[in-house]
Amino acid sequence: MKFLDLAKVYIRSGGGGAGCVSFRREKYIEYGGPNGGDGGKGGDVRAEAVDGLNTLIDFRYQQHFFARNGQAGMGSQRTGADGDDIVLRVPVGTEILDEDQETVIADLTEPGQRVLLARGGNGGWGNLHFKSSTNRAPRRANPGQEGVERTLWLRLKLIADVGLLGLPNAGKSTFLAATSNARPKVADYPFTTLVPNLGVVGVDDVEFVVADIPGLIAGASEGKGLGDLFLGHVERSAVLLHLIDGTSEDVVADYSAIIGELQAYGGGLADKPRVTVLNKIDALDEDARAEKRAALEAASGGKVMAMSGATHEGTTEVLRELRRNIDANRLRARKSQEVEEPWQP
Numbered sequence: 001m002k003f004l005d006l007a008k009v010y011i012r013s014g015g016g017g018a019g020c021v022s023f024r025r026e027k028y029i030e031y032g033g034p035n036g037g038d039g040g041k042g043g044d045v046r047a048e049a050v051d052g053l054n055t056l057i058d059f060r061y062q063q064h065f066f067a068r069n070g071q072a073g074m075g076s077q078r079t080g081a082d083g084d085d086i087v088l089r090v091p092v093g094t095e096i097l098d099e100d101q102e103t104v105i106a107d108l109t110e111p112g113q114r115v116l117l118a119r120g121g122n123g124g125w126g127n128l129h130f131k132s133s134t135n136r137a138p139r140r141a142n143p144g145q146e147g148v149e150r151t152l153w154l155r156l157k158l159i160a161d162v163g164l165l166g167l168p169n170a171g172k173s174t175f176l177a178a179t180s181n182a183r184p185k186v187a188d189y190p191f192t193t194l195v196p197n198l199g200v201v202g203v204d205d206v207e208f209v210v211a212d213i214p215g216l217i218a219g220a221s222e223g224k225g226l227g228d229l230f231l232g233h234v235e236r237s238a239v240l241l242h243l244i245d246g247t248s249e250d251v252v253a254d255y256s257a258i259i260g261e262l263q264a265y266g267g268g269l270a271d272k273p274r275v276t277v278l279n280k281i282d283a284l285d286e287d288a289r290a291e292k293r294a295a296l297e298a299a300s301g302g303k304v305m306a307m308s309g310a311t312h313e314g315t316t317e318v319l320r321e322l323r324r325n326i327d328a329n330r331l332r333a334r335k336s337q338e339v340e341e342p343w344q345p
Helices: 171-177 249-267 286-302 315-340
Strands: 006-012 046-048 065-066 086-091 094-097 105-110 114-118 148-155 160-163 197-203 205-213 241-246 274-279 304-308
Touching: 006 086, 006 114, 046 094, 046 105, 065 086, 065 274, 086 094, 086 148, 094 315, 114 148, 160 171, 160 315, 171 197, 171 205, 171 315, 205 315, 241 249, 241 315, 249 286, 274 286, 274 315, 286 304, 304 315
Parallel strands: 006 065, 046 086, 160 205, 160 241, 241 274, 274 304
Antiparallel strands: 006 148, 046 114, 094 105, 094 148, 197 205
16 A cells, blocks of 8 residues: 555535425415425535554545535425535544645544534525514525535644654664564665654563654755655654664764754654664674764763664664653653643532
8 A cells, every 4th residue: 555644635515405485385274374494404524533544545536525415495394404424534643734734723643533624504494484473474595504615635644652763774674674563675775765664563561653764864854865754753753763873984973964854843853752772783893882882972962772673682672761761751741631631520
């Protein structure tokens, strides 16, 4: 299945049915009077987050979603049928943006979440509604309200516990393949990964989800390489795993390039908990490992771990560190939510 994380859709809710002008005409009935029914309500357009989807590819082939109009009212006080609703089934983690691609209408982060995108028009009143003591035979009815037409953007941001970051060929896909059942493409040339990949990683009988995105390069925020289009997929991560290629000539420059792109992107990515790892240590001797690790610790001001995705050396320790950061992040989020929620009886 092809991965697609941005789609443009055109929606329109149904218009309400018109009210009816009708009078009772029956033999042997002395007094008739108005009996026109109301029009039916137009269908709504809603979006719902569902499990089992991880791409917006369905919206590549269908962009127009028009709900049905309500039926017009009829005589004998019969109300027209309501129009059927339309539900857009989207993956969990989908943002719904207005036409300007900046205004967020809804952010569907939980399965089963629903949001109303366009409300159907109300049906018009029949002439029975206009009957009064001074107007016993009204000959007027209301037309139904028109539907709402909108142009929207759907943007998918994958929901993962860990987001993988690094320059091209830093070993992100190798790490994901070594620690999960995911099988991303692995090759010895840059930009092997062209679309995000998800893998379920397990350590000490605990599982969590890791997202691998295409590599960043210096200037990605300005559109260089594949740009920073895929950084949105790690915005929701609890912790970032920053991999640095140990065979690089200047590991500090590689580290600084990624941190600079995170700061340029914004969205709080640079402030997220981050685990920095010197990768591909199987290609280094002990002196080179110690030298490059010390240089990274001086540049980052924190602990730097070492591992090799190819030989699995040090991967278990890295996974345990990620798990520890994930748990801590969730606890912090729960505490802040408890403080912000107002007291209710």
